[in-house]
Amino acid sequence: MNKTLTELKDEELIKEFQDSNTIEAYEILVKRYKDPLMNFVYRFVGDRDACTDIVQETMIKFYLNKDSYRSFAKFSTWIYTIAGNLAKNELKRRKRRTIFSISNNDDEKTPQIEDKMFHSPEKIADGEIRNEIIEKALLKVKPVYREVVILRDIQDLSYEEISEITGLATGTVKSRINRGRAQLQKLLKHIYND
Amino acid sequence: MNNKIYNEEEQKQTGMIRDLKKLPKIKAPENFEFNLMTRINNKNFGNAEHGREKFNWLKFLAPSAAVVTAVILFFIFLPSNEQIDNSFTGAQKMIDSQSITGNSNAAGNELMYKQGNMPDAAASKNSQIETRPKAVTPPLNSLRLPFGYSRSVSLDDYIRGGNNSGDMQRGNVVNSGDSETPFDGFFVVEKPDQNTLKKERARIDSLKNAKNVADSLKKIQKLP
Numbered sequence: 001m002n003k004t005l006t007e008l009k010d011e012e013l014i015k016e017f018q019d020s021n022t023i024e025a026y027e028i029l030v031k032r033y034k035d036p037l038m039n040f041v042y043r044f045v046g047d048r049d050a051c052t053d054i055v056q057e058t059m060i061k062f063y064l065n066k067d068s069y070r071s072f073a074k075f076s077t078w079i080y081t082i083a084g085n086l087a088k089n090e091l092k093r094r095k096r097r098t099i100f101s102i103s104n105n106d107d108e109k110t111p112q113i114e115d116k117m118f119h120s121p122e123k124i125a126d127g128e129i130r131n132e133i134i135e136k137a138l139l140k141v142k143p144v145y146r147e148v149v150i151l152r153d154i155q156d157l158s159y160e161e162i163s164e165i166t167g168l169a170t171g172t173v174k175s176r177i178n179r180g181r182a183q184l185q186k187l188l189k190h191i192y193n194d
Numbered sequence: 195m196n197n198k199i200y201n202e203e204e205q206k207q208t209g210m211i212r213d214l215k216k217l218p219k220i221k222a223p224e225n226f227e228f229n230l231m232t233r234i235n236n237k238n239f240g241n242a243e244h245g246r247e248k249f250n251w252l253k254f255l256a257p258s259a260a261v262v263t264a265v266i267l268f269f270i271f272l273p274s275n276e277q278i279d280n281s282f283t284g285a286q287k288m289i290d291s292q293s294i295t296g297n298s299n300a301a302g303n304e305l306m307y308k309q310g311n312m313p314d315a316a317a318s319k320n321s322q323i324e325t326r327p328k329a330v331t332p333p334l335n336s337l338r339l340p341f342g343y344s345r346s347v348s349l350d351d352y353i354r355g356g357n358n359s360g361d362m363q364r365g366n367v368v369n370s371g372d373s374e375t376p377f378d379g380f381f382v383v384e385k386p387d388q389n390t391l392k393k394e395r396a397r398i399d400s401l402k403n404a405k406n407v408a409d410s411l412k413k414i415q416k417l418p
Contacts, residue, residue: 031227038220038221055222055226057240059230060234130213156215181207181210181211185206
C-alpha cells in the first residue's frame with residue numbers, strides 16, 4: 001500500500017488524504033515538500049528557527065484545511081501559497097516589532113553586506129563567501145520582489161506557477177522578477193561589475 | 195517586444211542568476227517530521243488552528259458607536275458656564291436697586307428738611323415735592339417683565355375674589371392683537387429695608403454736615 005502511495009502524484013496523494021484521511025499520504029507529501037519549502041522560506045525570511053516554525057505551521061495548516069484544496073490547482077502552488085503567506089506575516093510582525101521597539105537600531109537588524117565589499121577579489125572568488133554575500137544581499141531586496149526572485153531563480157518555478165502562487169498576472173510577475181534582479185545586481189555590483 | 199526586453203535583461207544578469215541557482219539548499223531539521231506528527235497526534239496546533247476571523251459588522255461598528263455615543267453624551271451633559279437669562283431675577287434686581295437709590299435720595303432730602311439745614315426754604319419745598327413721589331413709586335413700568343401689565347392683578351384683590359373680569363379681558367387682549375407675552379401672573383413689590391434706609395440717611399447726613407461746614411468756612415474767609 002505504502003509503495004503504491006509513494007508512486008502517486010501530489011494531487012493524487014492529497015485526494016487520497018481528503019477522501020480516506022490516509023495519514024500516510026499526508027506524510028509522503030510532507031516528506032516531498034519540507035525541504036523545498038524550508039529553502040524558499042529561509043531565503044525569504046533569513047532566519048532558520050523562524051523558517052522551521054513557518055514550515056511546521058504550513059504543514060499543520062495543510063493538515064487542518066485539507067478540504068480547502070481544490071483539485072484544479074496544483075498542489076505545489078497551493079502549499080507554496082500557504083508558506084508564502086505565513087512568511088509574509090512573519091516579516092510584517094518583525095517590522096511591527098522593530099517600529100515599536102524602544103532600542104530601535106536598524107544597523108543591528110539589517111545584514112551588513114557592505115562590510116563584505118571590502119573582501120579581496122580572491123576571497124570573493126571563494127564560493128562560500130560569495131554565497132554569503134549573495135544571501136545577505138537577497139535579504140535586502142524588497143519583499144515583493146524577493147519572493148518572486150526566489151521562486152523563479154532559486155526554486156526554479158515557472159512564471160505561470162509563480163503567478164498562481166502570488167495571485168498576480170504573469171506580466172506583473174515578470175516585471176517584478178526583473179526589478180528584483182536589478183535591485184540585487186545593484187547591491188552586488190562589486191561582484192557583477194560588468 | 196516585452197519578451198525581448200526581459201531576455202536582454204536576463205542575459206545581463208546571467209552570472210547572478212547562475213549563482214542564485216547554485217546557492218546551497220536549506221534542508222529541514224532531522225526531527226522535523228517527528229515533531230510535526232507529535233504535534234498532530236497531541237492536537238497541539240498552536241496558532242495554525244485559529245483561522246482568519248470572519249468579518250463581523252457588530253464588532254466593526256461597536257468601537258465607533260461607543261465613541262459617537264460618548265461625544266453626544268459629553269455635549270448633552272456638558273456643564274455650561276452661561277447664565278440662563280431669567281427675566282424674573284433680573285427684574286427683581288432692578289426693583290431692589292432702584293428702590294434703594296430712590297429711597298436714599300428721598301431720605302437724604304427728608305433729613306435735611308427736618309434739621310433745617312437747607313439754605314433756601316422754597317427750594318427745599320420744591321425738592322420735597324419733586325423727590326417724594328420718585329421714592330414712593332419706583333418706575334416699575336420701565337421694567338420689561340415677562341407678562342402683560344394690562345392683565346396683571348393685585349394679589350390681595352385676587353385672593354378676595356374682587357377681580358372677576360378674567361375671561362372677557364383675555365378675549366379682548368387676543369382680539370386687539372396685544373403683543374405682550376400671554377402670561378397670567380402677579381408680582382410683589384418689596385418695600386425697602388429699614389436698616390438700609392437708616393444707614394443711607396446717616397451717610398447723607400454726614401455728607402451734608404461736611405458741606406455746610408465747608409460753606410461756613412468759605413463765608414468766614416470772605417469776610418473782611
